[in-house]
Amino acid sequence: MSPLHPLIIVGAGPAGYTAGLYAARGGLEALLVGLPGGTGMATDWVENFPALHEGISGFDLVDRMRQQAEAAGLQVKMAEVSRISLIGDAFSLETDAGPLTASTVIVATGAFPALLGVPGEDEFRGKGVSYCATCDGPLFRGKRLLVVGGGDSAVQEALFLAKLASQVTLVHRRDKLRATQCLQDLAFRTDNISIAWNSILLRIEGTNHVQSVVLKDVNSGREHTLEMDGVFLYVGLRPNSSLLSGLVALDPIGAILTDEQMAASVPGLFAAGDVRSASLRQYITACADGAIAAMSAIHCLQRHGSK
Secondary structure, eight states, X not given: OOOEEEEEEEOOSHHHHHHHHHHHXXXXXXXXXXXXXXXXXXXXXXXXXXXXXXXXXXXHHHXXXXXXXXXXXXXXXXXXXXXXXXXXXXXEEEETTXXXXXXXXXXXXXXXXXXXXXXXXXXXXXXXXXXOHHHHGGGGTTOEEEEEOOSHHHHHHHHHHHTTSSEEEEEXXXXXXXXXXXXXXXXXXOTTEEEETTEEEEEEEESSSEEEEEEEETTTOOEEEEEOSEEEEOSOEEESOGGGTTTSOBOTTSOBOOOTXXXXXXXXXXXXXXXXXXXXXXXXXXXXXXXXXXXXXXXXXXXXXXX
């Protein structure tokens, strides 16, 4: 049987490494288990992280977090966790490098945007195709942008982008948006937002970057091409919570429900970052979640007399 770790952090992103930093500095022998990657490292350029006004690549930012956490004493194991279960008072983690057990666990496995699956989406990801207006919007000042979706997220992001872009076209497959009415009203009143009703995105075209899109009217079947500099997709979010199947309470999209201390519905289990049910998903909020989760885990162990 594997040794019992006081804390295992699952996920090698901003939330996980920040949790590891705070746990290590708090005197806890914490182990982080995860594989590099995810949206944190895949973001081409980050300009809204405090004190880094000159900007930094997502890869470099997360790697700096890793180096800082390891220097503080965090142990890191490169492995993929496939399942977490509760056995007695301990958590059992199944990984591709063998089983692990822990008294407390912080899940920081992130989330991935749901892919639309149209031609050009993969090819131009990071070259005009984005899933985060807050992250990448400032790179498109004065440009023509397409936003796909009709819910709150899509309309909120279209409103944010309208402050930066010359023109924003919101594409929705129906004749009525799903967003709350106040957001709809704001969008309708914004001069540089237009809406392509009853339309779907067929494909994204360009050479080295996005240059145009092809839309299709779902009623008439007519296709037309629009010159475009960027495409922002908001067709859903997929939190990486499947490893907790049946163990904790989740919200309707599969994100882990927590309280303000990042505690999930099972005592001793905490969640941080994009996998957690939250209203904003950014590097800075992931880091804040990780810090809170680490301190909550330390307090949990102290209450139960663990070293």
